[in-house]
Amino acid sequence: MTTDPSETSFRSNLFNAKLGRRHLTGSIFGVVALLGALVGVAVLIIMLVEVWRDGIRYFRLEFLDLFPSRKPDQAGFKSAFWGSLWVIGTTAMIAFPVGVSAAIYLEEYAPKNWITKILQTNISNLAGVPSIVYGLLGLQIFVRGTIGVGPSLEDLGLNDFGRSVLTGGLTLALLILPVVIVASQESLRAVPPSIREASYGVGATRWQTVRHHVLPEALPGVMTGTILALSRAIGETAPLITIGALTFVAFTPEHLLDDFTVMPIQIYNWAARPQHDFQDLAATGIMVLLIALLVMNAIAVSLRYRFGHGNGR
Template identity: 50%
Template sequence: MSIFQDANRKQIANRRRVDWLLHILFVIATSVGVLALCALIIDVLVDGVARLQPQLFTEFPSRKADGSGMKSALVGTVYMLLIMLPLSFVLGVGAAIYLEEYAGKNRLTRLIQLNISTLAGVPSIVYGILGLTIFVRLMSLDRSLIAGAFTMTLLVLPIIIVSAQEAIRAVPKSRRDASFALGATKWQTVSRSVIPSSLAGILTGVILAMSRAIGETAPLVMIGALTYVAFLPNSLMDSFTVMPIQIYNWISKPQLEFKELAASGILVLLALLLIMNFSAIMLRNKYQKNV
């Protein structure tokens, strides 16, 4: 018995040693990423804080750094979000409701689900090529705000559909059964029981998808979003620019002043992303308490 006990103790000691080594390895790996991120943020803060002045939000881009701002890019980003949000919410959540609540579990449904999951991981440049082909050339929308919004809607739709499906799937079956037992129809059960119960997850997915969209540059470059726009779009067919493209334009210039402007633009974009992520957390907590 003592031989088996000794072997057992050695195995336990070896496992604990391996666990400790793996724990240290994971802590080091995480620390490297966190430290690199902190270094980048500190570097951007040092370069960009001095340029965080009112003219950054009130002036249009200029060839002179002293009088240059990102008003057109900031307004273009907001306009694009205002167009994308209702489109992506209605289409994405509607598709998720249909697939989870109404579509039969057959081969066609599984094929559609597989394609949606695959599209959620497709590189964003592919959506830019698709938007260029369909919206810019085929539909003759040119390099307009509406073409950019449609292209970015295509980008975020698979993400919203997948996240909304997960939220709807998480609703307990007992809620549906209780609703049916009370005499509710299928749509009444979905609209008054399933959707309110899953709204926290749906809204979180939508806001996080919007956060990804405002940080993307490749699809908008493909459809021809301009790097220098010294006016605000007055209609959906006007040319536009967004914050990531304006930041790229500044950082590609050799003058040090434009590097500082790019750093300040990055800070504004980071602040907007943090606000949207914080809003997602607040909405999730609010609706989870009400469920």
């Protein structure tokens, strides 16, 4: 064992702290860990810069006012943009009430028994199911109207849903439901029990307590969670391709049973073509999609800051 002669004067030969070297290792490791963390940030920046550089050429107002076209110069994002708004709107109308109600049930009503435990475990497992599997669920249930056995409603001519906005919205709603429920549960849980007790104390029923006291308090957190879940839905491509959303649409939806396409599908369609011009169009589409995401996240964050007093996360 090598020893530093300056240290032997006050330390035994058997114990060598090697403090300098150990601290150096610690600092080097800290730098390596920082670099590891920064790789992700660097990729994010490069990705955004590249999308910007490729996409800026077509980034102008007409882009949102033109339908897709065989000629890159006349191609636009109109049908995809409005299609996305329709589908996400539908998703929100379904996922928000159902998700919040389910969260209220689980937090405020459900008895602590094995059924509730199964519900809870099931929700966390659903969050891990690949999104494309939800697409197959939507295809069978909403498009074909079957659960696999017996003739489908589509075969019997009884199903009008088809590959419509409603089908897309329902499928995405099922996809984000676990996220909405978990986020809503968290903000319901953050409401202090004293509020509930005070409400019960003056004779309110359970629903009155939830309706007038717990829910208003939890609402900013619930909304934030829902908007973040919707911002996941707006970027989803695979489940909508699976239910058979069209890739070339030259109209905007006018009601819930219209055909549609969405921004990510249009982006995929352009990016998968070999011509360079179409790939640049895909980048422009990505810019619009990212701006939409940014707006949604900004709303979510501002809700959290305006109303949230330590509510949610």
